[in-house]
Amino acid sequence: MIRIAAIGDVHVGLDDAGSIAPALVDLHDHADVLLIAGDLTRHGDPAEAEVLARELADVQVPVLVVLGNHDHHLDRSADIVRVLTEAGLQVLEGDFVRLELAGSTLGVVGAKGFGGGFEGACGSEFGEPEMKSFIRHTRGIADELRELVVAADADHVVALLHYAPTAETCAGERREIFPFLGSYLLGEAIDAGRVELALHGHAHHGTERGTTTGGTPVRNVARPLVGVAYRRYELGASRHAPANDGLRGLAPVPAAT
Amino acid sequence: MGRLDIPIRRTTYEVAFKESVAALRDAGLPFACMGSLALWALGGPTPNLQQDLDFAICEEDVETAKSALRDAGFAIQQPPEDWLFKAWSGEVEGPDSALVDLIHRPAGLRITPDLLTRCERRGLLALDVGVLSATDLLVTKLHAITEQNADYGSTLQFARSLRERIDWTALAQRASTTPFGMSFLVLVELLGIAPDRTLSTQLQSDVRLRDLLAGTPGLQDEFGPSPSQLEHLAQAIAEDERSSTLDIHVGTTRGRITLHGEATNEHHRAEVEDVVRSLAPGLDVDNRIRVRDFSATSTTAEQIS
Numbered sequence: 001m002i003r004i005a006a007i008g009d010v011h012v013g014l015d016d017a018g019s020i021a022p023a024l025v026d027l028h029d030h031a032d033v034l035l036i037a038g039d040l041t042r043h044g045d046p047a048e049a050e051v052l053a054r055e056l057a058d059v060q061v062p063v064l065v066v067l068g069n070h071d072h073h074l075d076r077s078a079d080i081v082r083v084l085t086e087a088g089l090q091v092l093e094g095d096f097v098r099l100e101l102a103g104s105t106l107g108v109v110g111a112k113g114f115g116g117g118f119e120g121a122c123g124s125e126f127g128e129p130e131m132k133s134f135i136r137h138t139r140g141i142a143d144e145l146r147e148l149v150v151a152a153d154a155d156h157v158v159a160l161l162h163y164a165p166t167a168e169t170c171a172g173e174r175r176e177i178f179p180f181l182g183s184y185l186l187g188e189a190i191d192a193g194r195v196e197l198a199l200h201g202h203a204h205h206g207t208e209r210g211t212t213t214g215g216t217p218v219r220n221v222a223r224p225l226v227g228v229a230y231r232r233y234e235l236g237a238s239r240h241a242p243a244n245d246g247l248r249g250l251a252p253v254p255a256a257t
Numbered sequence: 258m259g260r261l262d263i264p265i266r267r268t269t270y271e272v273a274f275k276e277s278v279a280a281l282r283d284a285g286l287p288f289a290c291m292g293s294l295a296l297w298a299l300g301g302p303t304p305n306l307q308q309d310l311d312f313a314i315c316e317e318d319v320e321t322a323k324s325a326l327r328d329a330g331f332a333i334q335q336p337p338e339d340w341l342f343k344a345w346s347g348e349v350e351g352p353d354s355a356l357v358d359l360i361h362r363p364a365g366l367r368i369t370p371d372l373l374t375r376c377e378r379r380g381l382l383a384l385d386v387g388v389l390s391a392t393d394l395l396v397t398k399l400h401a402i403t404e405q406n407a408d409y410g411s412t413l414q415f416a417r418s419l420r421e422r423i424d425w426t427a428l429a430q431r432a433s434t435t436p437f438g439m440s441f442l443v444l445v446e447l448l449g450i451a452p453d454r455t456l457s458t459q460l461q462s463d464v465r466l467r468d469l470l471a472g473t474p475g476l477q478d479e480f481g482p483s484p485s486q487l488e489h490l491a492q493a494i495a496e497d498e499r500s501s502t503l504d505i506h507v508g509t510t511r512g513r514i515t516l517h518g519e520a521t522n523e524h525h526r527a528e529v530e531d532v533v534r535s536l537a538p539g540l541d542v543d544n545r546i547r548v549r550d551f552s553a554t555s556t557t558a559e560q561i562s
């Protein structure tokens with residue numbers, strides 16, 4: 001069984017030292033890995049990433065992150081990646097990472113993702129160069145994600161995004177901004193392989209649980225939404241419980257708090 | 258102008274009207290019709306004259322008026338209210354008596370000899386009498402509204418039927434001194450009874466009314482930030498490094514900028530407010546952003562597979 005801790009949208013600012021670390025002191029008792037779904041910083045300042053790195057310095061499990069839109073704001077994402085990597089975090093930007101954890105392997109496919117909208121209300125690669133490049137950015141990421149998902153070789157595969165792969169977990173946000181919250185193309189890419197769980201953030205006022213069009217469980221772990229330091233998920237716990245086999249996404253779930 | 262149609266005690270009231278007018282006129286007192294009879298004289302709704310006849314007189318003429326009416330056969334009654342006295346055509350509160358109210362200090366209006374002599378003259382029951390202006394009448398009607406009797410029906414009906422005769426600018430100044438008057442001004446504006454926008458333009462100087470109207474769709478452009486101005490503000494907040502977060506909602510309540518949303522610490526909360534104050538100097542800012550703590554952890558794990 002693999003135990004995952006996940007959170008998104010921590011939006012660390014320069015004055016947030018001490019706001020995260022205390023809640024993580026016993027993380028290793030509950031989780032084998034910590035995944036952070038982007039918007040690590042308030043406005044993409046590498047100094048903010050340094051604050052986050054210090055907050056995570058004592059975490060005893062692997063920490064994998066993707067960047068969010070806020071981490072790109074100052075056009076210094078490369079510096080942020082460097083700061084976080086030097087601190088021992090793994091930053092996934094269209095990457096696949098396989099971890100040996102608790103006797104089985106966890107594959108994490110990670111990308112920021114982007115917007116564009118969901119079924120029935122999408123932007124398209126048409127018209128002005130700005131519009132075309134908007135949608136092209138999403139398609140590029142989705143294509144990359146699809147390849148990684150198809151090739152992912154691990155006992156369990158999780159997708160880590162910042163943007164939403166389904167409208168279901170955006171529900172609660174105003175409909176008008178859905179095209180800026182995610183894209184169904186990300187969901188399609190996830191469904192191309194055997195991803196067991198897709199995690200994302202960005203939709204602070206969305207809904208925690210949903211599925212992709214293909215039925216993959218999706219969890220929105222944006223911190224303003226979940227309201228806690230991190231959420232916990234378990235993969236493979238029901239491997240020997242036949243009643244749940246083949247019912248991906250429908251396994252009985254204890255109420256999360 | 259046709260005769261009043263008074264189905265009950267017509268004669269009593271007609272006689273009481275004619276006799277009281279004659280008594281006041283013969284005593285040389287300035288006076289004017291008010292109340293529902295005056296509204297009707299100006300072209301307003303047909304009055305229900307079962308209740309009383311109303312005349313405005315000057316405060317210094319009260320005693321003279323009392324003796325003039327007493328001499329004309331009226332029974333004088335001084336009720337506890339100190340702004341009027343009553344004259345009965347028969348015995349006081351008698352079932353067949355018509356009642357005339359002589360009002361020297363109506364709410365919202367100061368009766369002066371000058372005001373009374375300047376009144377428009379109208380023919381009422383074949384007598385030539387002064388009638389208070391539509392604006393004055395409406396002001397007194399509005400001042401009579403209370404919490405226990407907050408019925409706007411008759412005032413709105415009056416305002417609609419006499420809209421051309423009302424000095425809306427003057428009314429706006431005089432009616433906005435009470436909550437009920439202010440509400441009435443909002444109603445006539447939104448119902449389209451008052452002339453297009455002149456009322457709200459005039460009332461911009463009234464801070465309380467501006468606040469009251471600030472949340473009214475279609476009026477924001479005159480009384481507070483417009484939706485597009487608010488959106489500019491929201492964009493600027495989202496783009497400012499001190500406040501760049503998706504979780505601040507900018508709104509307006511009663512002419513003030515309201516900030517809702519979440520911050521992770523007090524410093525961040527104050528920074529957002531600083532940004533707004535620098536972007537919209539001079540506007541009141543109501544900072545309702547709450548500081549939220551995310552240090553709790555989930556006690557149970559969700560079993561995905």
Ligand SMILES: [Fe+2]
Nearest residue numbers: 009039202503
């Ligand atoms: Fe975010």
Ligand SMILES: [Fe+2]
Nearest residue numbers: 039068069202
């Ligand atoms: Fe975001």
